[in-house]
Structure formats: C-alpha cells, structure tokens
Amino acid sequence: MSNITLGQYYKQKSFLHDLDPRTKLFSTFIFFVMVFLCDNVYKYLAAALFTGLVIYLSKIPLKHIFRGLKPVLYILVITAFFNMFFTRGVKLFSFKIFRYEVIISKEGLYFAFTMTARIILVVLFSSLLTYTTTPKKIVDGMEKSFGFLKKIKIPVGEIAMIMLIAMRFIPVMSNEARKIMDAQRIRGMVFEDGNFLERGKKYISIVIPLFVATIKKGDLLATAMECRCYNPDSKRGKLYPLKYAKKDMIVYFIMIILLLVMIFIWR
Amino acid sequence: MDIEVKNLKKKFDKDIFNDINFKIKSGEFVGIVGKNGSGKTTLVKHLNGLLKADEGIIYIGKNEVNNENIEEIRKNISFVFQNPDDQIIGTTVEEDVAFGPENLDFSTEVIREKVDYSLEKVGMSDKKNSLLENLSGGEKQRVAISSAIAMNPKICIFDEVMSMLDFKNKKKIMDIIMDLNKNLSVTIICITHKLEELINADKILLLEDGKIKEFNDVNIFFRDEELLKRNGLEKPFLLDDIKYVDAENIDVTNVDNCLISLKNVYFKYDKEDILKDISLDIHENETIGIMGMSGCGKSTLSMVMSGLYKNTKGKLIYGDELLKNTGLVFQNPENAFFEETVYDEVAFGAKNLNLDNIDKRVSNALKLMGFNENIFDKSPYKLSGGEKRRVAIASILSMDTKVIIFDEPFAMLDAFGKKYLLDCISMLKKKGKTIIIISHDLKEVLKNCTRFLYMENGCIIKDTLEKQNFLGFMKEKYE
Numbered sequence: 231m232s233n234i235t236l237g238q239y240y241k242q243k244s245f246l247h248d249l250d251p252r253t254k255l256f257s258t259f260i261f262f263v264m265v266f267l268c269d270n271v272y273k274y275l276a277a278a279l280f281t282g283l284v285i286y287l288s289k290i291p292l293k294h295i296f297r298g299l300k301p302v303l304y305i306l307v308i309t310a311f312f313n314m315f316f317t318r319g320v321k322l323f324s325f326k327i328f329r330y331e332v333i334i335s336k337e338g339l340y341f342a343f344t345m346t347a348r349i350i351l352v353v354l355f356s357s358l359l360t361y362t363t364t365p366k367k368i369v370d371g372m373e374k375s376f377g378f379l380k381k382i383k384i385p386v387g388e389i390a391m392i393m394l395i396a397m398r399f400i401p402v403m404s405n406e407a408r409k410i411m412d413a414q415r416i417r418g419m420v421f422e423d424g425n426f427l428e429r430g431k432k433y434i435s436i437v438i439p440l441f442v443a444t445i446k447k448g449d450l451l452a453t454a455m456e457c458r459c460y461n462p463d464s465k466r467g468k469l470y471p472l473k474y475a476k477k478d479m480i481v482y483f484i485m486i487i488l489l490l491v492m493i494f495i496w497r
Numbered sequence: 498m499d500i501e502v503k504n505l506k507k508k509f510d511k512d513i514f515n516d517i518n519f520k521i522k523s524g525e526f527v528g529i530v531g532k533n534g535s536g537k538t539t540l541v542k543h544l545n546g547l548l549k550a551d552e553g554i555i556y557i558g559k560n561e562v563n564n565e566n567i568e569e570i571r572k573n574i575s576f577v578f579q580n581p582d583d584q585i586i587g588t589t590v591e592e593d594v595a596f597g598p599e600n601l602d603f604s605t606e607v608i609r610e611k612v613d614y615s616l617e618k619v620g621m622s623d624k625k626n627s628l629l630e631n632l633s634g635g636e637k638q639r640v641a642i643s644s645a646i647a648m649n650p651k652i653c654i655f656d657e658v659m660s661m662l663d664f665k666n667k668k669k670i671m672d673i674i675m676d677l678n679k680n681l682s683v684t685i686i687c688i689t690h691k692l693e694e695l696i697n698a699d700k701i702l703l704l705e706d707g708k709i710k711e712f713n714d715v716n717i718f719f720r721d722e723e724l725l726k727r728n729g730l731e732k733p734f735l736l737d738d739i740k741y742v743d744a745e746n747i748d749v750t751n752v753d754n755c756l757i758s759l760k761n762v763y764f765k766y767d768k769e770d771i772l773k774d775i776s777l778d779i780h781e782n783e784t785i786g787i788m789g790m791s792g793c794g795k796s797t798l799s800m801v802m803s804g805l806y807k808n809t810k811g812k813l814i815y816g817d818e819l820l821k822n823t824g825l826v827f828q829n830p831e832n833a834f835f836e837e838t839v840y841d842e843v844a845f846g847a848k849n850l851n852l853d854n855i856d857k858r859v860s861n862a863l864k865l866m867g868f869n870e871n872i873f874d875k876s877p878y879k880l881s882g883g884e885k886r887r888v889a890i891a892s893i894l895s896m897d898t899k900v901i902i903f904d905e906p907f908a909m910l911d912a913f914g915k916k917y918l919l920d921c922i923s924m925l926k927k928k929g930k931t932i933i934i935i936s937h938d939l940k941e942v943l944k945n946c947t948r949f950l951y952m953e954n955g956c957i958i959k960d961t962l963e964k965q966n967f968l969g970f971m972k973e974k975y976e
Binding site for chain 2: 241365366395398401402409410412413414415418419420434435436438439442443447450453454456457458459460464465466467468470471
C-alpha cells in the first residue's frame with residue numbers, strides 16, 4: 231500500500247524490461263543531452279513523440295506513468311508560473327491586478343513552455359528507467375560500467391550500494407510515513423488545516439519520527455548485509471550476469487545516430 | 498561446528514554480561530530465553546562478530562572469533578531477524594535470495610542452484626519472480642530464511658522471527674527450522690519468549706542477570722513455574738491445554754447502548770476490497786477480541802471504525818459525535834514519538850482535541866500505566882523498550898475516549914509487559930470503557946474478552962459471546 235510510484239519497479243514483459251541496464255542508463259543520459267539541446271518547439275515535439283514510443287515499448291499502463299508525475303506537478307506549476315510572469319521581454323498580454331500591471335512576455339511564455347517540457351520529459355524518461363529496471367540491476371549496471379574507476383580509488387561499489395538502498399527504501403519510507411501520519415491523526419492531528427506556516431509546523435510530527443525510523447532501519451539493514459557477507463571491495467558473483475544482446479546493440483546504435491542528427495543535421 | 502563461549506564479559510549501557518560460559522554442540526537446537534531487555538540479541542551478536550566482548554573468548558569450530566577471520570566465520574553463521582522489511586535487499590524474491598551467494602563470489606550456475614534449493618526448502622519456489630512488496634509478512638519472512646539458507650550455513654540464528662506472524666505461518670516456519678535441524682544438521686539458535694516455539698529444542702539457555710544457565714531437559718524447564726515467572730516467561734501454549742477457560746463474569750449492562758454501528762461496510766484502498774460487507778454493532782462495556790490470519794483486514798477494520806479511513810460503501814453510525822475520537826493504539830505506537838518530554842507526548846492528543854484539564858489527564862493516563870510525575874520531564878527516546886510502549890499507550894489514554902482499540906498489543910511483550918497492559922485494560926473496563934483487542938494471541942483473547950470475532954478475507958465469519966464456542970471454532974482453524 232504505497233502511494234509513491236516514482237522510482238518503483240513495475241513488473242512486466244517488454245522490450246524495455248529485457249534490455250541490459252547499461253543500455254538503458256546510456257540511453258537515458260543521451261536523451262537528457264538531447265532534451266537540453268532542443269531549441270525550438272518542433273524538437274520538443276519530436277522528443278515527446280520519442281518518449282511516447284518508448285513508453286509504448288515498456289508496456290507500462292499510462293495511468294501508472296502519469297501517477298509518477300504527480301509529485302513533480304508542484305514544481306512544474308511553480309516553474310511555469312515564475313517563468314511566465316517574471317521574464318522580461320516583448321510584451322504579449324498584460325492585465326492589471328489592483329494598481330500593478332502584470333506582463334506576460336513572449337520570452338516568458340516560451341521559457342515557461344521550455345522549462346515545463348524539459349522537466350516533464352526528463353522525469354518521464356528517467357522514471358521509465360526505474361520502472362523497467364530493478365534497483366539492483368541499475369546498480370549492477372553502474373558498477374560494471376564505472377568499475378574501472380575503482381583503480382583510481384573511487385568507491386564505485388559503495389556508491390552503487392548506497393543508491394540501491396536509497397531506491398529500495400523509497401517504498402519502505404513512504405509506508406512508514408503513512409503509518410506515522412495515521413498515528414498522529416488518531417491523536418487528533420489534522421494535517422490539512424491551517425495556513426502555510428501552521429501546516430509546516432505540523433509536519434514536524436512526521437519528520438522527526440521518520441528520521442528516527444530511517445536511521446534505525448538503515449542500521450538494521452546494514453547489520454543484515456554484514457551478516458550476509460557483503461563486502462563492497464571484493465569480487466561478487468551474479469545470478470544474472472550482465473551480457474549484451476543484439477537488441478542492446480540496436481538501441482545503442484539508434485541513440486547515437488539520433489544524437490548526431492540532433493547536433494549536426496537538424497539545425 | 499561446535500560453539501564455545503568462555504568467560505565473556507561486557508559492559509554496555511544497561512547490559513552487563515558478568516561471566517558467560519556455554520557450549521553448543523554441532524547440530525543442536527538451542528533456545529535462548531530471558532526477559533525483555535536481558536540482552537539475548539546482544540549476546541548472540543557476539544557469535545558472528547557483530548559485537549566485540551570486553552573480555553573472554555568465543556570459538557566457532559576451531560576458530561576464535563576475531564577481526565581477522567570474521568568473514569570466514571560469517572560464511573558459516575546465518576542470522577535472521579525479526580522484521581523481514583529490515584533485511585531485504587532485492588526487489589524480487591530470487592534477487593534477494595541470491596544476494597548472499599553473490600557476495601561469496603560463486604559462479605552463476607552455483608548461485609542458481611543455491612537459490613532454487615533454498616526457495617524449495619521454504620516452499621516459495623513458485624514465487625521466485627514475485628515482487629517482495631506484494632508478499633505477506635509470513636511469506637517475506639520465509640524469503641528472509643531462504644536467503645539465510647542459501648549460504649549453506651552450519652549455524653543458523655533466528656532472532657524472534659515468529660513474533661509478528663499468525664499461527665499458520667508460525668507453524669510453517671517451525672517446520673522449516675526442524676527440517677534444517679534434523680535433515681541438514683544445521684545448528685539452530687532460536688531467540689524467543691514464546692516457549693511453544695522451543696518444544697523440539699535440545700536445550701535451553703536462560704539469560705538471567707547477565708549470566709547463562711543451561712537446561713538440558715526442556716520439559717523440566719517448562720514445568721518450573723517459579724523460574725518462568727521470574728523471567729517473564731509463560732508455559733508453552735498448546736491448544737489442547739485449554740479445556741477449561743476461566744469464565745470471568747463481567748456484567749455487560751447497557752447492552753442496548755450501541756456506540757458504533759457498521760452496516761454493510763466496504764473499504765478498498767486500491768483496486769480490491771479489503772473489507773467486504775461488514776455489519777457490526779459495538780456496545781458499551783463490551784470487550785471484543787478480533788482474530789484472523791494476517792491480511793484478513795483486522796487492522797483495516799479498526800481504522801475504518803475509528804474514522805481514520807472512510808468506508809467506500811455502506812454506513813457507519815456513531816451513537817455520539819464524540820465517538821469519532823476513538824482511541825486506537827497501533828502496533829509499535831512508540832514509533833510515532835516526536836516530542837521532547839514524556840509530558841508533551843502524552844498531552845499531544847488531548848491538546849489537539851482541545852480538551853480541558855490537560856494536566857490531570859496526563860497524570861491520570863501515566864498513573865494508569867504505572868508511572869508517577871518523575872517521568873514527566875524525561876525524553877521519550879531515553880526510556881527502555883517496555884517504558885516506551887507504556888508511554889505510547891498513555892498518550893492515547895489521555896484523550897479519554899469511550900472506545901479504545903488495541904492492535905496486536907501483546908506482540909513482543911514478555912510476561913511482565915503483558916501484566917502492565919492487562920492491568921491497564923482491567924482498570925479501563927472498570928471505568929466503563931469499551932475495549933477492542935486485535936490479536937494473534939488466542940490465550941489472551943479468551944481470557945480477557947467477552948465477545949469474539951474472527952475475520953477471513955475481509956469478512957467477519959464468526960461473532961459470538963461464547964468462549965467455548967469460539968475455542969471450538971479456533972481449534973478447527975488451527976488444524
């Protein structure tokens with residue numbers, strides 16, 4: 231019973247699920263680069279269409295995907311708002327609130343659109359990564375890709391494990407938060423009432439126990455891992471060793487071609 | 498692989514190990530018992546090097562436990578903890594079970610073999626690709642045990658692994674442990690305070706006052722009432738023993754006075770109905786016991802009754818507006834602590850409801866739980882586990898609600914803890930409160946309740962005022 235679907239693995243049989251995690255990591259990175267290279271509406275549209283195609287390939291229900299966007303909605307609205315109203319430029323519309331003239335400029339509108347589009351695309355695409363790849367697989371992929379950094383003493387293994395546990399803990403902590411909220415509600419706490427400041431103060435009654443719970447659980451999990459002989463520095467076997475298949479090569483090829491097209495051909 | 502502990506001494510907060518000596522032979526099934534806070538888990542953590550003693554030596558097989566060979570030692574000792582959520586690494590079942598063997602750098606084929614084998618041993622082979630978050634508590638615990646077995650340990654330590662489970666799942670796990678012990682010759686160390694889990698044990702180690710006493714005949718141990726009582730233990734609970742149930746005559750007056758009424762109530766959180774067609778009247782002065790397998794909807798029912806969750810269908814009628822403030826003591830209520838002093842924590846609920854006489858409410862509630870004013874200024878975080886639990890209950894009692902629901906209040910309490918709780922419930926009954934107890938503990942439910950409910954798959958399938966009737970019903974369920 232978890233409300234947070236962001237970052238949660240969704241079991242399914244699909245083209246995307248079958249890909250090697252390294253392929254998906256690479257593709258996500260390339261996609262981010264391409265999104266930030268977009269400089270006109272048509273490019274954003276193309277990126278959106280591409281994302282749509284990838285969603286289709288993942289066979290994950292649309293409802294689930296958009297539920298993952300909900301937490302980001304607030305950021306989207308705030309970003310759009312600030313960009314729209316507070317960017318100087320060529321005046322498009324304006325209206326008066328009391329004695330103050332509020333201006334919406336062409337640039338403002340464009341920036342609002344750009345920022346919103348980027349955030350949506352980036353969140354959608356990266357959530358596809360986590361929906362189709364278990365945290366352990368992502369981490370195994372990162373460890374293999376960046377393993378060479380171990381030679382220059384970068385603790386790749388530890389960093390990878392930290393990320394695994396962080397992702398693994400998202401549903402655990404959201405569950406815990408829900409339980410704590412229920413416990414405070416039964417003691418008469420109404421979180422929804424009050425102005426912004428009052429509500430903020432109320433959340434202390436969730437944040438503190440959640441913090442304590444996180445530390446306790448982290449400690450217990452670390453102990454359990456030690457008991458199972460976890461050692462980030464030593465070599466570890468794999469139940470499903472990472473091996474590239476033909477479909478991975480195809481995807482690599484497509485992503486590189488798309489990036490090159492974006493940089494050199496489509497101006 | 499024998500275990501030998503010699504002259505172990507350790508000082509550590511309140512725990513003191515004076516001079517611990519014991520031996521466990523290879524292949525033995527040993528129970529470690531003692532009252533809450535006696536240090537059972539702390540002691541056992543020394544065996545695989547999680548903790549280091551101040552003095553003394555521990556031998557696992559021929560090896561002395563020290564910093565150099567800890568990794569080797571841990572290959573031979575597996576540890577399973579109480580809460581599966583705190584041990585699980587993977588997302589799918591086989592991902593988690595493979596974690597241990599992967600750490601030991603076996604080849605893929607060997608890892609596959611070990612995973613399949615250990616899943617079969619716990620009866621979870623058909624769920625190897627299932628997502629762990631979709632499993633029940635009992636299934637998750639079996640996966641945790643499977644993860645331990647996958648490392649082919651010679652010694653397996655189980656720390657209160659059955660305390661959160663219903664009797665069906667308990668039986669499954671006891672069978673798995675027996676199989677490990679009898680068929681695979683794994684040495685078993687089982688920490689618990691439920692002696693029925695140790696009826697097949699070869700010997701019992703009692704941790705009392707920082708020392709270990711060995712009992713090689715478990716039956717003699719179980720019959721020593723004075724010894725058990727002193728250490729917060731109760732005789733093993735065997736169903737056949739309850740032939741005569743004390744019929745405490747509680748005067749159920751005001752039976753017509755219906756406080757909360759549920760009519761054809763349904764509740765669903767996501768897609769499936771968790772509560773189905775529940776019709777239930779709760780009367781003043783009743784003490785209702787609700788039992789059922791994990792996942793049957795008992796906790797959800799309590800949350801709908803208390804107004805925390807809104808029912809999706811059907812009617813919920815309160816005899817009095819104030820009843821919307823039903824007291825509900827969750828499992829592990831001490832997890833919701835956040836205030837700086839015990840006083841503030843206990844006053845929190847009463848303050849939120851704008852009740853009067855906060856001072857009086859707080860001191861009455863704390864008195865009911867066995868405390869005096871000295872506790873007011875202490876930090877809730879610095880109390881012992883048992884004290885935390887009592888303060889958490891007091892924080893619900895200060896709201897002085899007419900109905901109080903307890904969700905699994907006996908879990909993880911030893912006999913001393915239970916006594917505090919039962920005394921409190923007794924007092925509440927005398928004050929005319931209506932009590933609802935959700936529990937897996939049949940003995941306590943029979944002893945303390947006047948009305949008995951059993952839930953299955955979201956429905957109430959038994960609702961009776963007669964103890965013998967309910968006992969007979971439960972005996973059939975246990976089979």
